[in-house]
Amino acid sequence: MNEFVKKYAVDRYKTNSLKWDALDVRFGDPDLLSMWVADMEFQTSEKVIEAMVERCRHGVFGYSYIPDDYFKAFSHWMEKRHGFPIEKEWVRFSTGVVTTLYWMINAFTKPGDACMILTPVYYPFHNAVKDTKRKLITVDLVNNNGYFTIDFAAVEKAIIENEVKLFIQCSPHNPAGRVWTEEELDKIMGICKKHNVLVVSDEIHQDIIIGDKKFIPAGIVGNGKYRNNLVTVSSASKTFNLAGLLHNHIVICDEKIRERYDEYAKTVNQSEVNVMGATATQAAYTYGEEWLERVLEIVKGNYQYLKEELGKKAPEIVVTTLEGTYLVLLDLRKYINPEDTKIFIQDKCRLAVDFGEWFGANYQGFVRLNLATDPKYVKKAVANIIDEIKRL
Missing domain, CATH: 3.40.640.10 (Type I PLP-dependent aspartate aminotransferase-like (Major domain))
Structure with missing residues (x-):
């Protein structure tokens, strides 16, 4: 898995990336860790x-x-x-x-x-x-x-x-x-x-x-x-x-x-x-099949890490059972008031995410994270969430 990340993971800043270079426009803050829109930080297959x-x-x-x-x-x-x-x-x-x-x-x-x-x-x-x-x-x-x-x-x-x-x-x-x-x-x-x-x-x-x-x-x-x-x-x-x-x-x-x-x-x-x-x-x-299988290993590893770390250190966060997609939904409502989600996840945890209310009127207090990314970003996002929960 580490070999794949070393070979394929890329820095997407200054590539006109919606995910990384439009944070100021989308979220009003250019310095967030981008965990939102559904694309990857991995180059596609060499054959492609x-x-x-x-x-x-x-x-x-x-x-x-x-x-x-x-x-x-x-x-x-x-x-x-x-x-x-x-x-x-x-x-x-x-x-x-x-x-x-x-x-x-x-x-x-x-x-x-x-x-x-x-x-x-x-x-x-x-x-x-x-x-x-x-x-x-x-x-x-x-x-x-x-x-x-x-x-x-x-x-x-x-x-x-x-x-x-x-x-x-x-x-x-x-x-x-x-x-x-x-x-x-x-x-x-x-x-x-x-x-x-x-x-x-x-x-x-x-x-x-x-x-x-x-x-x-x-x-x-x-x-x-x-x-x-x-x-x-x-x-x-x-x-x-x-x-x-x-x-x-x-x-x-x-x-x-x-x-x-x-x-x-x-x-x-x-x-x-x-x-x-x-x-x-x-x-x-x-x-592209072999490349895809390696990506799936990364996503599974990121999900397992997130679920285990939050389970140990922030056990009241409900992590969606992820059967498919590389997008995981977190329910933060046992720790924060739903209306405070943006203040907590964006202003304090410094994460750019998709907010639950974007997906449905009854899902304020939820956030969606993209796991098709370099594991270092997932580890940083999880650490930021855990640190801020300790401060509540």
Whole structure:
């Protein structure tokens, strides 16, 4: 693990990094330890860099298309790791998951329609619904001492009462850290299908599996029985630290849903693919598996360290059970008043984090930390939290 960190960990200051160089704008303080936005402090796989350098050396960056070898690499990756081979005709592209969510809402619902999310959840989910003038319906997950589950009765009740048209699913769930079981996915997707609610499943964290549970793509639940009510959104960006390359998959197995999306896409997307994003993604899916396994070791080690240290020295902090993603949620409410979270975590602990209320109205007093980083930063963040708790 130390060899990997020595080889791949980088200082990202003065690289126009949103995470490190925009702290003054985002948090009003440029001197915080950055533990927030979901990208990494690790260079991507050498094979990815080599593929991009080779493409750059060609020196022409004209209009490009996706070759068959790309689809083969993507499908092989999905089949080998997740049991979900992808057919070429199912795939469309966009510049990112968040952009895609906006597109899906506009393509499949009308202004005023209700769209549902399960909170706490990635805050652009909230924004996508509100910005498109839809009605935002939130159902809180059930929090059992840091282990989150779905209240299926509450979900169905919300769907019926609000005539929900679209559900944005987060799988694995950010920031609850859950890798949903096939039984859980079957239940919630069954409820959605029963009430004609289209499921848009954000599976961008599909490869970041930390615990023992296997990630189940929505497209294979029940042997694919929900494919006629499903759009899956994914990318290599979280897996291989490629977010700035703006390249994302939209997987639509059902022909009728594809046709409807394609008609909408004509009105908003007339651009070709990002040649560098496609080049990097193909190389990552072809050669990047060993690199990923090393990154997962780092994330697991960081999580274990954080959980053990806080368990010993600040045992009333509830640390989310992290099954998937590299984003851990901490519940600080047994030590501080929820309204004092910013004063404690930012002003005293000197950390830049994602605050719980960004993910849902009922989560003030929670903070989310990014563990896909150099262990020295995790150790410093944990030490700062413990030191400040001792001073309370």
